[in-house]
């Protein structure tokens with residue numbers, strides 16, 4: 001690869017549009033915990049339930065140092081998995097080791113704990129990754145002001161899943177959150193379905209004071225993304241019932257999502273939406289096409305290249321001009337598919353404003369690995385396209401700056 005372009009891409013500061021950074025819920029972050037609370041952890045267990053499964057309790061199960069058998073189950077048993085490889089490489093770079101082995105894992109664990117006991121370590125790692133602004137989705141507490149909690153580098157989005165689960169105080173999204181509880185914290189106590197819908201703009205009014213710059217629809221983890229046009233009579237049937245019929249629950253969520261997308265369009269507030277994987281029978285991008293067509297004024301940032309349906313997503317982005325593409329996570333899932341999908345995206349997207357990226361991590365170490373990986377892949381792919389004569393080196397540099405920084409600044413009006 002042309003070292004010049006790689007060095008250039010390495011030097012571009014990143015506006016990272018998607019993380020899950022929240023105040024650390026578990027003190028004592030060691031090697032095992034870093035592996036578990038990351039996409040490497042997804043190799044052990046899927047941290048969300050399918051429709052017929054009981055709720056799961058994701059995250060670390062212990063705060064003690066891992067045994068070699070536990071560490072080896074990641075670095076040997078899943079050592080060729082892309083997410084594991086990416087995180088192991090980041091840990092090796094950050095902690096100055098060549099590999100994670102039976103001989104050094106305890107020392108590495110002690111070093112991770114020592115560095116993470118210092119509150120400034122995570123900021124140092126984010127700075128070393130060149131991440132100058134990060135937008136977090138603190139799903140454990142959707143109303144959290146992440147900027148106040150974690151520092152000036154951060155903004156956040158409001159995850160709307162709880163609001164789609166507000167027909168009864170006992171309704172819960174897959175993170176255990178409820179819409180009425182969320183409204184209650186903002187001093188709102190709707191007494192009817194109509195009042196509930198009327199409370200939604202009042203929630204959006206509060207976003208600026210919480211340093212929230214958009215909405216995040218992660219309902220692909222709770223239900224299908226076929227958000228149908230509002231059917232108020234059916235949705236109303238769910239109100240105040242602990243266990244309404246499935247079609248009433250769906251209609252309730254459809255009405256809430258549709259209303260929020262309309263309000264976001266009126267306010268020019270971006271809407272991030274998870275597509276692909278999750279509840280895989282319902283997460284194909286085209287299932288969300290109706291919602292996107294009904295809200296042409298709403299700016300949707302569709303996430304993860306909708307892996308594994310990147311071609312379908314790019315087809316939609318070619319047709320609908322209210323779609324932007326968040327590359328986050330896609331290269332951690334499969335660098336191979338990313339290489340093809342990225343080149344295809346460069347070719348078909350209507351203009352250079354459309355792509356952004358983020359780390360999608362729970363810890364700074366994983367964000368460091370993700371952003372480093374993205375820089376390398378993107379520099380390599382753009383360099384290859386320059387060498388093939390697709391465009392000039394100056395075009396590659398301009399596009400890289402837009403993907404890593406400028407597009408996100410404009411899209412989120414930072």
Ligand SMILES: [Zn+2]
Nearest residue numbers: 018019020360
């Ligand atoms: Zn995420």
